[in-house]
Amino acid sequence: MKLAASLAFAIFTLAWAPGTWAQGYPVKPVRLIVPFPPGGPTDTHSRWAAQQLNVAFGQPVVVENRAGAAGIIGTEAAAKAAPDGYTLLGGNPGPLTIAPSLRKQLGYDPVRDFAPITLIARNASAWCVHPSVPVKDLKDFVTFAKARPGRINYATPGVGTVGHLAIEHLATLTGIRMNHVPYKGAALYTVDLLAGNMDFAQIQIFQAVPYVRAGKLRALGVTALARSPLLPEIATAQEQGVKGYSSYNWNGVLAPAGTPRAIIDRIHGVLTKALTNPETRKQMEAIGYEVSGDGPAEYGAFIKAEIEKWAIVAKAAGIQPE
Numbered sequence: 001m002k003l004a005a006s007l008a009f010a011i012f013t014l015a016w017a018p019g020t021w022a023q024g025y026p027v028k029p030v031r032l033i034v035p036f037p038p039g040g041p042t043d044t045h046s047r048w049a050a051q052q053l054n055v056a057f058g059q060p061v062v063v064e065n066r067a068g069a070a071g072i073i074g075t076e077a078a079a080k081a082a083p084d085g086y087t088l089l090g091g092n093p094g095p096l097t098i099a100p101s102l103r104k105q106l107g108y109d110p111v112r113d114f115a116p117i118t119l120i121a122r123n124a125s126a127w128c129v130h131p132s133v134p135v136k137d138l139k140d141f142v143t144f145a146k147a148r149p150g151r152i153n154y155a156t157p158g159v160g161t162v163g164h165l166a167i168e169h170l171a172t173l174t175g176i177r178m179n180h181v182p183y184k185g186a187a188l189y190t191v192d193l194l195a196g197n198m199d200f201a202q203i204q205i206f207q208a209v210p211y212v213r214a215g216k217l218r219a220l221g222v223t224a225l226a227r228s229p230l231l232p233e234i235a236t237a238q239e240q241g242v243k244g245y246s247s248y249n250w251n252g253v254l255a256p257a258g259t260p261r262a263i264i265d266r267i268h269g270v271l272t273k274a275l276t277n278p279e280t281r282k283q284m285e286a287i288g289y290e291v292s293g294d295g296p297a298e299y300g301a302f303i304k305a306e307i308e309k310w311a312i313v314a315k316a317a318g319i320q321p322e
Contacts, residue, residue, distance in 0.1 A: 029059055030057070030059060030088065032046055032089070034066070043063070048120075070161065071099075079108035087255070098314075113256065115264055115296065117271070118267075120252050121290060121291050126205050126220075126223075127221050138220045150177050152179065152199045153178065154178045155201040156201070163186070170242065178200065209230050224248065224290075228288060254299075268296060
């Protein structure tokens with residue numbers, strides 16, 4: 001009897017070994033939570049990821065938009081989901097790496113409560129002004145702003161967004177002082193910038209290109225570490241003397257902490273294979289994205305580094321957690 005029981009236990013254990021479980025995964029639809037409304041970059045990249053997984057798994061991967069509180073509501077819902085591989089999260093810097101510095105209490109810990117899977121892509125922005133502003137590049141703008149402390153208005157998609165912290169980071173490093181004017185989205189402040197009603201703003205490079213090429217806006221610099229192929233003539237912040245500066249928006253896929261590693265690896269394998277497709281890379285790069293494909297360890301280290309970076313920026317800018 002003891003031998004039979006031992007054999008039965010061994011067979012049961014083998015049947016549920018991580019690799020075996022992953023081979024049978026998924027047996028039902030998978031939910032991918034996007035913590036923002038439809039149509040934005042996080043939604044777009046998450047729907048792309050869902051499509052790749054759908055084809056590979058032969059099971060529906062359903063995108064669920066759960067917007068609110070700058071991405072916090074949907075992110076918290078994903079953190080509290082069962083760690084069984086049937087709930088995933090479309091990752092974004094706002095709720096994962098910036099919110100910890102701006103909120104006294106979060107319903108989740110971005111490091112402890114998530115298992116990173118892969119960083120899909122990241123994209124930089126261009127700092128833009130209306131052509132009537134008498135500056136030609138970032139160096140000129142810094143001199144211009146220093147001569148007018150507190151008189152330059154800059155627009156962002158809202159308090160605590162990447163755009164907000166990125167410009168505060170620039171202001172801290174250059175010693176300029178400007179007024180923050182939060183909007184309910186980049187589209188709204190772009191209209192004011194084009195009309196000359198706003199002094200300075202940060203716009204995603206692929207969105208800025210047509211306005212810059214048409215002479216409706218002037219690009220002063222880009223937030224990336226390297227120049228963008230879309231605006232190769234525009235220098236980076238570092239090239240213009242702002243050492244150590246970089247800022248990106250990015251999107252990836254995560255799962256609740258405790259999700260079996262075999263499932264994490266399987267999802268990562270599907271997505272990274274798709275990201276090596278030349279046509280996929282061409283389409284993403286055409287709109288200014290740097291394709292990544294970083295694995296769980298690299299993505300996790302990136303998130304930790306970004307949390308530390310934005311905490312320093314928020315403190316230096318005097319932004320108090322709410």
